[in-house]
Amino acid sequence: xxDRPAEDLDYLSFVDYAIGKAKAELPDTDPVAMxxxxxxxxxxxxxxxxxxxxxxxxxxxxxxxxxxxxxxxxAGPLESRHAARLAGMxxxxxxxxxxxxxxxxxxxxxxxxxxxxxxxLALTETGxxxxxxxxxxxxxxxxxxxxxxTPSEQTVLIxxxxxxxxxxxxxxxxxxx
Amino acid sequence: xxDRPAEDLDYLSFVDYAIGKAKAELPDTDPVAMxxxxxxxxxxxxxxxxxxxxxxxxxxxxxxxxxxxxxxxxAGPLESRHAARLAGMxxxxxxxxxxxxxxxxxxxxxxxxxxxxxxxLALTETGxxxxxxxxxxxxxxxxxxxxxxTPSEQTVLIxxxxxxxxxxxxxxxxxxx
DNA sequence: TTCTGATCGTCAAAGGTTTGACTATCTCGC
DNA sequence: GCGAGATAGTCAAACCTTTGACGATCAGAA
Numbered sequence: 001x002x003d004r005p006a007e008d009l010d011y012l013s014f015v016d017y018a019i020g021k022a023k024a025e026l027p028d029t030d031p032v033a034m035x036x037x038x039x040x041x042x043x044x045x046x047x048x049x050x051x052x053x054x055x056x057x058x059x060x061x062x063x064x065x066x067x068x069x070x071x072x073x074x075a076g077p078l079e080s081r082h083a084a085r086l087a088g089m090x091x092x093x094x095x096x097x098x099x100x101x102x103x104x105x106x107x108x109x110x111x112x113x114x115x116x117x118x119x120x121l122a123l124t125e126t127g128x129x130x131x132x133x134x135x136x137x138x139x140x141x142x143x144x145x146x147x148x149x150t151p152s153e154q155t156v157l158i159x160x161x162x163x164x165x166x167x168x169x170x171x172x173x174x175x176x177x
Numbered sequence: 178x179x180d181r182p183a184e185d186l187d188y189l190s191f192v193d194y195a196i197g198k199a200k201a202e203l204p205d206t207d208p209v210a211m212x213x214x215x216x217x218x219x220x221x222x223x224x225x226x227x228x229x230x231x232x233x234x235x236x237x238x239x240x241x242x243x244x245x246x247x248x249x250x251x252a253g254p255l256e257s258r259h260a261a262r263l264a265g266m267x268x269x270x271x272x273x274x275x276x277x278x279x280x281x282x283x284x285x286x287x288x289x290x291x292x293x294x295x296x297x298l299a300l301t302e303t304g305x306x307x308x309x310x311x312x313x314x315x316x317x318x319x320x321x322x323x324x325x326x327t328p329s330e331q332t333v334l335i336x337x338x339x340x341x342x343x344x345x346x347x348x349x350x351x352x353x354x
Numbered sequence: 355t356t357c358t359g360a361t362c363g364t365c366a367a368a369g370g371t372t373t374g375a376c377t378a379t380c381t382c383g384c
Numbered sequence: 385g386c387g388a389g390a391t392a393g394t395c396a397a398a399c400c401t402t403t404g405a406c407g408a409t410c411a412g413a414a
Contacts, residue, residue, distance in 0.1 A: 009252060009259075009263060010262065010263075011262060011263060011265055012342070012343070014248070014251075014252065014263050017251065017252065018247075018248075018251040018252070021251040021252075022251060022312070022316075025250075025251075025309065026309060026312065026313055026316070028313070028316075029312075029313075029316050030316055030319065030320045030323070032323060032328075032331050032332075032335070033316060033319035033320040033322070033323040033331075034316055034319060035335055036319065036322075036323050036331060036334065036335055036338075037224065037315075037316075037319040037322070037323075039335055039338045039339055039342060040217075040220065040221055040224065040338055041221055041224065041225065042265065042342060043217065043221075043338050043341055043342050043347075044217055044218055044220075044221030044222075045221075045265055046342070046347055047214065047217065047218065048218065050346070062399075062400070063400090064399095064400060064401080065400095070195075071191070071195075073198075073202075074191075074194065074195040074198040074199060075186060075191065075194065075195070075198075079362085080362075080363065081361085081362065081363080082186075085187065085188060086186060086187075086188060086191050088188055088219065088222055089401075089402090090401070090402060090403080091362075091363065091364085092363085092364075092365080092401080092402070092403080092404095093400075093401055093402075094363090095363060095364055095365085096364090096365095096399095096400075096401080097400085097401095100399095115361095115362080115409080115410070116362095116408080116409060116410085117361070117362040117363065117408065117409045117410070118361095118362060118363080118409095119362085119363065132202065132203060135199070135203065135206075136203060136205070136206075138214075139199075139203070139205075139206050139207055139210060139211055139214075141346075142207065142210035142211060142213065142214040143207045143210040144345075144346045145210070145213075145214070145341060145344065145346040145347075146207070146209060146210040146213050146214075147346075148340060148341055148344030148345065148346060149337065149340060149341065151209075153337055153340070154209050154210075154213060155209075156333060156337065157213065157334070157337040157338075158209070158212055158213055158216060160326065160330055160333065160334040160337075161213075161216045161217055161220050161334075162216055163325060163326060163330075164220055164322060164325055164326065165189070165216060165219065165220050165223070166189070167322065167325030168321075168325065169227070169318075169321045169322040169324075169325060170220075170223055170322075239369075239370070240370090241369095241370060241371080242370095256392085257392075257393065258391085258392065258393080266371075266372090267371070267372060267373080268392075268393065268394085269371080269372070269373080269374095269393085269394075269395080270370075270371055270372075271393090272393060272394055272395085273369095273370075273371080273394090273395095274370085277369095292379080292380070292391095292392080293378080293379060293380085293392095294378065294379045294380070294391070294392040294393065295379095295391095295392060295393080296392080296393065355414100356413100356414085357412100357413090357414085358411100358412090358413085358414100359410105359411090359412090359413105360409100360410080360411080360412105361408100361409080361410075361411095362407105362408080362409075362410090363406105363407100363408090363409105364405100364406085364407095364408105365404105365405085365406080366403105366404095366405085366406100367402105367403090367404090367405105368401105368402085368403085369400105369401090369402085369403105370399105370400085370401085370402100371398105371399085371400085371401105372397105372398090372399085372400105373396105373397090373398090373399105374395105374396095374397090375394100375395085375396085375397105376393105376394085376395080376396105377392100377393095377394090377395105378391100378392085378393090378394105379390100379391080379392075379393105380389105380390080380391070380392090381388100381389085381390075381391095382387100382388095382389090382390100383386100383387095383388095384385100384386085384387090384388105
């Protein structure tokens with residue numbers, strides 16, 4: 001074998017090449033787990049890149065900013081810490097993002113009477129319009145991706161992803177706990 | 178219905194709640210595509226967070242730094258632009274990360290004789306040791322996640338992810354093209 | 355009541371990533 | 385040859401995110 005096709009690899013064919021090479025270097029490597037990790041990570045990266053570049057940036061929203069608007073839209077007015085938990089980011093990140101969102105008139109911050117440490121975040125009318133418009137386009141992109149699978153394939157895929165999400169490994173990875 | 182359980186949601190139950198709410202607000206929403214997008218994104222985030230916090234940060238590597246070492250390990254010495262393409266990041270990101278990796282003695286940069294614009298990146302002995310050690314632990318975590326699924330479930334999941342990865346939607350999202 | 359420990363939001367610091375600009379270099383058609 | 389356009393790597397700017405620290409506030413036990 002020629003042993004030097006490495007230069008011509010693209011991101012796709014790299015997965016196959018990498019698995020073979022890793023197995024040779026580290027015989028204990030689990031190739032199936034490796035393929036699962038690589039493929040899942042690569043696909044998610046492509047999804048976020050697609051969403052952000054085609055939907056959110058053109059509307060003046062960062063990916064993080066959209067996520068905050070999204071949880072406020074669907075889970076009603078929320079205290080900052082709850083928004084952070086639902087959006088999967090740190091409290092500090094929410095604090096920073098809301099500064100911009102408030103300046104742009106998309107979100108309001110009001111004190112919570114029962115707890116003077118807490119701040120209640122809510123969408124403004126403008127914010128509501130912005131997030132519904134953005135999510136409509138976002139969901140259109142999600143449909144474009146999902147349409148590559150048959151309905152039953154979609155069901156199976158969701159089931160397997162949710163099984164991983166609720167697995168012991170996921171529980172051990174207490175994200176931003 | 179009480180209509181106000183939103184405060185008590187966690188990142189998991191939020192998906193169900195969000196889909197119901199979105200369908201009510203935007204009837205055109207495709208709930209299956211929405212669930213697929215949310216679940217996939219959430220799972221990938223948990224995976225990366227797990228890898229980075231348990232494997233790479235403790236070894237003094239950033240997630241980006243590991244990805245560069247990883248492609249250099251498996252695809253041999255590479256010119257910078259090839260490393261960027263395989264690692265799924267911009268040339269500028271590779272340039273910045275290599276600055277640190279070179280300082281730490283993990284990577285060398287040498288001029289390419291045939292093209293004086295290009296730089297060839299290669300692992301040092303120390304870098305090789307570092308990446309094999311890190312990937313061994315990384316793959317152990319991948320196995321922990323994958324072990325929640327049966328072998329046939331793993332095969333099905335990989336097949337569906339690869340089908341999405343090679344779909345027309347993926348081709349349209351020319352990541353960092 | 356008061357004190358101790360926990361929690362809330364924010365800030366500063368550090369680091370990572372992208373885009374766009376820039377210089378140096380290469381390639382290809384004339 | 386040579387000149388126009390493409391390409392490689394780097395830099396600066398902007399932005400996002402995390403961690404750790406902080407002051408303010410709350411909750412519960414003594």
